[in-house]
Structures are given as C-alpha cells and as structure tokens.
Amino acid sequence: MLNKIIETKKEEVAQLVLPPKESVKPVSFFNALQNTKNEVALIAEVKKASPSKGIIKGNFDPIQIAKEYESGGADAISVLTDSRYFQGKREYIPAIKKAVSLPILRKDFIIDENQVLESKLIGADAILLIAEVLEASKLYEFYQFATELGLDCLVEIHSSEALEGILSIFTPKIIGVNNRNLKTFEVTLEQTETITSYIPEESLFISESGIFTHDDILRVKKAGAKAVLVGESLMRAETPAQGILTLFGAGAAQ
Numbered sequence: 001m002l003n004k005i006i007e008t009k010k011e012e013v014a015q016l017v018l019p020p021k022e023s024v025k026p027v028s029f030f031n032a033l034q035n036t037k038n039e040v041a042l043i044a045e046v047k048k049a050s051p052s053k054g055i056i057k058g059n060f061d062p063i064q065i066a067k068e069y070e071s072g073g074a075d076a077i078s079v080l081t082d083s084r085y086f087q088g089k090r091e092y093i094p095a096i097k098k099a100v101s102l103p104i105l106r107k108d109f110i111i112d113e114n115q116v117l118e119s120k121l122i123g124a125d126a127i128l129l130i131a132e133v134l135e136a137s138k139l140y141e142f143y144q145f146a147t148e149l150g151l152d153c154l155v156e157i158h159s160s161e162a163l164e165g166i167l168s169i170f171t172p173k174i175i176g177v178n179n180r181n182l183k184t185f186e187v188t189l190e191q192t193e194t195i196t197s198y199i200p201e202e203s204l205f206i207s208e209s210g211i212f213t214h215d216d217i218l219r220v221k222k223a224g225a226k227a228v229l230v231g232e233s234l235m236r237a238e239t240p241a242q243g244i245l246t247l248f249g250a251g252a253a254q
C-alpha cells in the first residue's frame with residue numbers, strides 16, 4: 001500500500017501548482033508540545049478516512065473538529081491533506097489555521113521540495129517527513145529547507161535502523177515513532193517501547209497511532225514519549241472534546 005500511495009503522490013507532485021501565500025501567523029509546533037499542561041502533549045488529528053479503516057468520520061466538518069480540539073485541550077492539530085487515500089484537502093489547513101490559534105502539522109507524504117514550500121504557503125507550522133519514504137540524505141535536505149522556511153519537522157520512523165541512518169547525519173528536534181506498520185497496517189504500542197532507547201535525549205519524542213485509552217497514554221508515557229499523535233479514537237468519539245476527556249480523564253488541560 002505504501003508503494004501505491006507514493007506512486008499516486010508522484011503523479012500529484014508532477015502536477016502541483018503552488019498556491020498564493022496565505023496571510024496567517026506562524027505558531028511554534030515544537031514550543032506548543034514542550035509547554036503542554038497535559039500529561040503528555042496531544043497532537044489531535046483531523047482525519048476523515050484512511051487506507052486501513054476506510055471512512056472513519058461520516059459527518060465530517062474539519063473546522064468544527066479543530067475548534068473542539070482546541071477547546072478540549074489539544075496542544076496542536078494534525079491535518080491530513082492527502083486526498084486519494086485519506087480524503088483530506090490542502091485547503092483545510094488555511095481554513096483551520098484561521099479558526100484556531102494552535103499550531104498545525106501538515107500530515108502528508110512529502111517526496112518533493114515543492115511540497116515543503118507548498119506547506120509553508122498554505123499556512124502549516126510543521127510538516128511530516130517519513131523515513132520509510134525518504135532516503136536519510138533527502139530527508140535532511142527537506143528538513144533544512146523546511147527549517148529555513150520556519151517550519152518544524154516531525155521526523156517519523158518505524159525502525160531503529162532507519163533512525164540510526166538519520167542520526168548518522170543529524171539529530172532531529174522532533175522524532176515520532178509510528179506504531180502503525182505502513183506496509184501491513186499492523187498497529188502495536190510495542191513499537192514505541194522498542195525504539196525508545198534509540199531516541200536521543202535532546203529530541204522531543206512522539207508516539208503516533210493506535211492510542212485509544214488512558215492506559216495507552218500511560219504506557220507510551222512510561223516508555224518515554226513526551227507527546228502523542230491521535231486520530232481515529234478522537235474521530236470516533238461522540239464529540240472530539242469527549243474523545244480528549246476519554247484519553248486524559250479529568251486531567252485534560254482545557
């Protein structure tokens with residue numbers, strides 16, 4: 001599936017037309033996570049559908065969801081912009097950015113420098129760079145370019161080997177371990193527990209995917225995660241704010 005997603009992405013990138021620059025105020029994604037009042041920082045994802053689950057949220061209003069994430073105590077918002085496999089839109093980013101004051105992570109499959117620039121133009125505060133999709137040297141190139149543009153990068157890894165390749169070149173400020181295997185879709189929090197010992201002390205460590213309960217939060221926190229990235233469980237909750245309450249209990253910072 002990952003190969004299929006990347007093939008589609010190459011076709012899209014070949015036709016990419018850069019949009020005009022949105023006039024929105026940048027907000028530091030890194031600082032928002034560092035300064036959380038939650039047990040661990042929460043990046044709440046706006047996610048309509050996924051290749052592994054199909055449609056997750058039928059009645060989908062991305063702006064309303066983002067506003068409820070903000071009032072429910074999220075520290076940052078992740079917005080899926082891939083249209084073919086996640087039914088996302090790049091237009092969601094400026095629209096959400098204007099409706100909330102939280103930093104926005106653009107979640108997509110970045111394979112080309114123009115997508116980095118596009119992310120800045122549409123008003124994202126951070127982008128995702130996936131080690132399984134990019135050679136370590138290419139990832140570093142995009143990381144540097146994004147940093148020059150004032151974007152934070154969430155460097156996502158799925159194995160200690162990929163992380164070692166990256167660390168031989170540079171130390172990312174933010175590292176995410178995705179608990180979902182992007183090829184088989186198998187999800188296990190053991191991923192976070194296994195890879196934690198390879199994460200440098202100075203990097204902010206995020207556990208991504210498959211987080212459904214307060215026990216899950218406690219489990220990844222115990223493994224060293226300082227933040228979590230959560231999509232499906234929040235999207236399936238009665239309301240997004242209710243979903244945050246379920247994850248954090250009464251301790252959610254509202």
Ligand SMILES: O=C(O)c1ccccc1NCC(=O)[C@H](O)[C@H](O)COP(=O)(O)O
Pocket residue numbers: 045047050051052053178180182185208209210211229230231232233
């Ligand atoms: O979600 C998927 O099915 C998926 C499949 C292939 C590549 C990426 C995929 N998801 C992207 C993500 O990383 C998640 O949306 C994010 O971490 C939240 O995960 P979850 O809380 O499990 O919805």
